[in-house]
Amino acid sequence: MSFRMAAMKAIAINGSPHMDEGNTAMILNPFLEGLKEAGCDAELFYTRKLKIGPCNGDMSCWFINPGVCAQKDDMEILAPRLKEADIIIWASPVYYSGVTGPLKNIMDRQLPIHVLGSMGENKQKIVLVSTCGDWDISMFDPLLMQMKALYSRPDGSSSFAGALLRPMADGVKEMIKAGETGLVDGVFLAAREAGRQLAREGIISEELQQKVSRPLMPREAYYKAAQMMMDEMKKAIKKAGK
Numbered sequence: 309m310s311f312r313m314a315a316m317k318a319i320a321i322n323g324s325p326h327m328d329e330g331n332t333a334m335i336l337n338p339f340l341e342g343l344k345e346a347g348c349d350a351e352l353f354y355t356r357k358l359k360i361g362p363c364n365g366d367m368s369c370w371f372i373n374p375g376v377c378a379q380k381d382d383m384e385i386l387a388p389r390l391k392e393a394d395i396i397i398w399a400s401p402v403y404y405s406g407v408t409g410p411l412k413n414i415m416d417r418q419l420p421i422h423v424l425g426s427m428g429e430n431k432q433k434i435v436l437v438s439t440c441g442d443w444d445i446s447m448f449d450p451l452l453m454q455m456k457a458l459y460s461r462p463d464g465s466s467s468f469a470g471a472l473l474r475p476m477a478d479g480v481k482e483m484i485k486a487g488e489t490g491l492v493d494g495v496f497l498a499a500r501e502a503g504r505q506l507a508r509e510g511i512i513s514e515e516l517q518q519k520v521s522r523p524l525m526p527r528e529a530y531y532k533a534a535q536m537m538m539d540e541m542k543k544a545i546k547k548a549g550k
């Protein structure tokens with residue numbers, strides 16, 4: 309008789325309106341490939357393709373119909389998956405020191421899953437994947453703080469397994485266009501390895517997290533290049549008569 313262990317289940321939700329073409333996908337996708345290579349079942353959702361309204365705050369999911377949301381929309385697709393997943397990956401660009409609005413709506417709409425007394429049933433691992441335009445890694449601090457506050461639960465029902473954070477992400481795109489792939493390839497390889505490591509060990513090492521975030525050029529050089537890029541874009545828009 310042979311036993312086959314059930315594959316670990318991961319759910320990733322990408323909150324970028326640019327979906328697969330965006331900077332966030334640039335880090336998230338190799339990470340998901342790594343998870344799958346290590347035998348994990350990983351499902352990816354884009355907030356842009358889902359119709360999910362904000363929480364209406366009536367708390368009926370706790371006090372009237374425990375565990376049931378009064379709103380009927382695409383949260384019905386996500387809720388069972390978020391409840392059952394071994395790994396939850398929140399992926400978002402930094403928008404004004406936070407995640408994007410649609411992703412925050414989904415976070416808030418988890419309330420029926422988190423009915424009092426129902427926690428602690430599943431030991432979930434949580435990952436944050438985020439990108440931003442700025443050079444400075446401190447841009448991610450508010451997102452990290454939120455994740456750690458949410459998921460370092462005293463009952464041990466979930467734990468924060470690490471974050472893949474890519475500052476100067478717009479610069480990375482430009483470097484790829486310019487064929488400067490040497491340094492950038494190391495970032496994607498690290499994201500992929502992080503997926504494999506998470507599936508194997510349940511955590512992403514500091515070393516791999518740092519490889520994803522590593523500075524790719526000096527701060528001043530990046531700000532100068534970004535300014536030049538914006539000037540060029542403005543000129544092109546003007547020329548096109550927009």
Ligand SMILES: Cc1cc2nc3c(=O)[nH]c(=O)nc-3n(C[C@H](O)[C@H](O)[C@H](O)COP(=O)(O)O)c2cc1C
Nearest residue numbers: 324330331332401402403404405439440441442477
């Ligand atoms: C509305 C808006 C707000 C933004 N806020 C920030 C910010 O506070 N800090 C930052 O470094 N980048 C900010 N950005 C830039 C994005 O985080 C960055 O371009 C990101 O990599 C885009 O990811 P995506 O292509 O997956 O959408 C902002 C962009 C938009 C459109």
